[in-house]
Amino acid sequence: MLNYRQLHYFWVVARTGSIVRASEQLNLTAQTISGQISLLEQSMGSDLFRKVGRQLELTEAGRQALPYAEQIFQLGEELETLLRAQPDQQQAPFRVGVADVVPKSIVYRLLAPTMEQAEPLRLSCREDKLERLLADLAIQRLDLVVSDSPMPSHLDIKGFSQKLGECGISFFATAALAERHAGAFPQCLHGAPLLIPGPETVVRSRLLRWFGELHISPRIVGEFDDSALMQAFGQSGSGIFIAPSVIAEEVCRQYAVVLIGQTEAVRESFHAISVERKVCHPGVVAITEGARRELFTDRR
Structure with a gap:
């Protein structure tokens, strides 16, 4: 099983660029961090760093591991922030992926109604290629994807499209x-x-x-x-x-x-793609209703 403490040491070293700077940030000795990363490399069966002069560089395995570590600890920070918040201050997260071909002005106009909800939402937007966004939607890293096309039929991903206008x-x-x-x-x-x-x-x-x-x-x-x-x-x-x-x-x-x-x-x-056939998330409801009521209307 993956040792997340060791993975955290790897992540900090990769971000800071050296074991010395990581030890200062983590308040641990350089020997402790180096030893824990060595144990992680042994358990993974791959070297994550290599020495180039006095510097550390990520190996190919290290470069592949780093984005996963970034996501793991970013989610951990978000979870900690959520749980530490007072009950009346907690905001429901609303994670939206936006296909990079959709005009930014349209994106803003579509998402703006989510900021006006009686129950506060914490909007998180990520722009990327449609197929990568849909892959994250399938594993529930995203609540919604906004695209200029409906769910592609050739992808083996369960998703439902709603035409916004x-x-x-x-x-x-x-x-x-x-x-x-x-x-x-x-x-x-x-x-x-x-x-x-x-x-x-x-x-x-x-x-x-x-x-x-x-x-x-x-x-x-x-x-x-x-x-x-x-x-x-x-x-x-x-x-x-x-x-x-x-x-x-x-x-x-x-x-x-x-x-x-x-x-x-x-x-x-423009289309909203989600994993639910029936719209339930208040953010998705706000987007679909706002698009039909304000943006894509007959008077326009």
């Missing part, structure tokens, strides 16, 4: 770039420099298919999985970029750009 897309550019490509929309996009979402996004294929149907060929100058980075390049004048139409006004204000045009022929959708 959908909308058309809008095209934006700096005033100077918009003036250079003035004209009727969407024909004005023909030959114009365009920044598009990366291949992992659902909207990309829909966008390219729409261009093909209209016989419009923009000049693609950049592809981005991260929508915030795409918008930053758009703000600099590198090219025209897209965003969901429900946040069009916000994009114009935040990035000092102008709206070139909008289309409902290309639509983005």
Whole structure:
């Protein structure tokens, strides 16, 4: 069985970079820490550190072990904080994974209602690739995953999707770039420099298919999985970029750009994925109700 005290010594040494600094932090002798780590390495059957001059470096086994140790002791710290809190101060944790292709403004608008609950929630957000987030959802490290697509059918993971809403897309550019490509929309996009979402996004294929149907060929100058980075390049004048139409006004204000045009022929959708078919967690209820009541509404 894994000795968690020895694992803790390994974790502190890896974080501090030396046994001496770890001994100062743990208030133990360097010999004690070194001996305990040696016992851990013997029980694991692998060296976790190697000496390079006077420095310690993680071996490949050590690099693989470190993320697990990080999660174990981070959860331990969270548990200690939770249990030490007074009963009337305890906050229910709400752990949300966000697929990195979902625009940050949409994420904020979706999650904001969770901060307004009568019973306080402690929101924890993590951004990553969808498949890694769903793997953590399956083992209950996450309560919810927000994505631009429903639960993929090819994954052997039990999960249920709820569509939060959908909308058309809008095209934006700096005033100077918009003036250079003035004209009727969407024909004005023909030959114009365009920044598009990366291949992992659902909207990309829909966008390219729409261009093909209209016989419009923009000049693609950049592809981005991260929508915030795409918008930053758009703000600099590198090219025209897209965003969901429900946040069009916000994009114009935040990035000092102008709206070139909008289309409902290309639509983005957003989904909440959980391991429960019936929504029970108050945070998930707040997100689904807020999305349908405030963000994705007919009046928009």
